[in-house]
Amino acid sequence: MIHARGLVQTFQTGRGKDKKEVRAVDGVDLDIAEGEVVGFLGPNGAGKTTTLRMLTTLLKPTAGTATVAGYDVVKESEQVRRSIGYVSQAGGTFSGARAGEEVMDHGMLYGRSKAEVQKRGHELFDQLQLDGLWERMPKNMSGGQKRRLDIVMGLIHEPTLVFLDEPTTGLDPQARANLWEHIADLRTRRGATVFLTTHYLDEADALSDRILIIDQGRIVAADTADNLKAQVSGDLVDLEVSDPADLQRAAEHLASIAGSGSRDAVQVEGNHVRGRVQRAGRAVPGLLRSLDGSSITLESIEVHRPTLDDVFLTLTGRSLRDADASGAPPEGEDAAEEAGRPTEGARA
Numbered sequence: 531m532i533h534a535r536g537l538v539q540t541f542q543t544g545r546g547k548d549k550k551e552v553r554a555v556d557g558v559d560l561d562i563a564e565g566e567v568v569g570f571l572g573p574n575g576a577g578k579t580t581t582l583r584m585l586t587t588l589l590k591p592t593a594g595t596a597t598v599a600g601y602d603v604v605k606e607s608e609q610v611r612r613s614i615g616y617v618s619q620a621g622g623t624f625s626g627a628r629a630g631e632e633v634m635d636h637g638m639l640y641g642r643s644k645a646e647v648q649k650r651g652h653e654l655f656d657q658l659q660l661d662g663l664w665e666r667m668p669k670n671m672s673g674g675q676k677r678r679l680d681i682v683m684g685l686i687h688e689p690t691l692v693f694l695d696e697p698t699t700g701l702d703p704q705a706r707a708n709l710w711e712h713i714a715d716l717r718t719r720r721g722a723t724v725f726l727t728t729h730y731l732d733e734a735d736a737l738s739d740r741i742l743i744i745d746q747g748r749i750v751a752a753d754t755a756d757n758l759k760a761q762v763s764g765d766l767v768d769l770e771v772s773d774p775a776d777l778q779r780a781a782e783h784l785a786s787i788a789g790s791g792s793r794d795a796v797q798v799e800g801n802h803v804r805g806r807v808q809r810a811g812r813a814v815p816g817l818l819r820s821l822d823g824s825s826i827t828l829e830s831i832e833v834h835r836p837t838l839d840d841v842f843l844t845l846t847g848r849s850l851r852d853a854d855a856s857g858a859p860p861e862g863e864d865a866a867e868e869a870g871r872p873t874e875g876a877r878a
C-alpha cells in the first residue's frame with residue numbers, strides 16, 4: 531500500500547550567512563501493507579508531518595521515491611490524491627458554507643452520488659458526535675468540533691487508505707476515545723489502511739498494529755508495540771527507602787538483580803533507588819527478603835512494565851516527552867518545492 535525508499539526532504543532556512551539546510555527527513559524507507567494501522571511516532575520536529583506531506587503529494591521529495599496505493603507520488607500525484615483520505619494537522623479552512631454543504635461538496639468532488647454522500651455524511655456526523663451540527667457554519671464550531679469535521683471531510687469518500695496527522699490533538703478525552711474507536715473500526719469494518727502520526731504514546735500503543743519511531747528525520751525502530759517494549763531490558767523497579775542512610779546499601783541490593791549486576795545499573799534520586807530488572811515479578815520477592823535481612827525498610831516499591839517512552843529512551847538516550855528538536859528553525863521558512871498544494875479546504 532505504501533512503499534518508500536530513501537525519502538529525503540531538506541529545507542533552506544535563514545538568509546545570507548545564517549542560511550542553512552535542515553534535513554527534515556533524512557532517508558526514510560517504509561513498507562506498509564494493506565489493512566495495517568501504523569502509528570508514526572516521534573517528538574516534535576522529528577519529521578512526521580514532512581514525511582506525511584511527501585506521501586500525500588503535498589511536498590515533492592528532495593530525493594528518494596515513494597508509491598502510495600500503487601501510484602508514484604511525483605509522477606502520478608493526481609491518482610494518489612484520488613486514492614487516499616488525508617486529515618492534515620492544521621485542519622482545513624472552510625469556504626463559509628454550512629458544515630453539511632462543505633461535506634456534500636467534498637464527497638461529490640470524488641464522484642460519489644448525492645444520496646451516497648448524504649447518507650455517509652450523516653453517519654459520520656453521528657459517529658463523530660457532530661449530530662445536530664449539519665447546518666452549523668464551521669466558523670461557529672468549537673475547536674474540537676472543527677477537528678472532528680476535518681476528519682469527516684477526510685473520510686467522506688470512503689477511502690481505503692487514510693493518512694491522519696495528529697488526529698486527536700485538541701480533542702477532549704471523550705472525543706479522543708470516540709475517535710480511537712472510529713479509527714479501529716476503519717480497519718476492522720472497512721479493511722482500510724491507516725497511517726497516523728502522533729506524539730501520544732498511549733494513542734500509538736492502543737491503535738497501531740505496528741509502530742514506526744522517527745527521530746531527527748530517520749526511522750529508528752519499526753515493530754509491534756509489544757516487540758519494541760520487549761527490546762527494553764526489563765521492568766523498572768522503584769524502591770522508596772525510609773531512611774536516607776540506607777540508600778547506598780539498598781542500591782547495592784537492587785544492583786545485584788538489575789541489568790548487568792553492576793552498581794551503575796541503578797540510579798539514586800532523592801529517597802528512591804531505581805533500576806531495570808528482568809522479570810521483576812519473580813525477582814522482587816527475593817529482593818524484599820534480602821532488604822529485610824539487612825534491616826532496610828522501604829516506604830514503597832513499584833514495578834513498571836516498559837512503555838513506548840522507555841523504548842524511545844533506550845533507542846535515543848532521550849525521553850520522547852523531552853526530545854523536541856530544540857534549536858530547530860520555526861516552521862514555514864522558505865519551504866522548498868511546495869508541490870502544488872491543493873486549494874484551501876480541499877483534501878486529497
Ligand SMILES: Nc1ncnc2c1ncn2[C@@H]1O[C@H](COP(=O)(O)OP(=O)(O)OP(=O)(O)O)[C@@H](O)[C@H]1O
Nearest residue numbers: 541554574575576577578579580858859862863865
Ligand atoms: N517549511 C519548512 N521550512 C523550514 N523548516 C521546516 C519546514 N517544515 C518543517 N521544517 C523543519 O523540519 C523538521 C521536521 O518538521 P516536521 O513538521 O516534519 O516534524 P514533526 O515530527 O511533524 O513535528 P510535530 O510533531 O511538531 O508536528 C523540523 O526541524 C521543522 O522545523
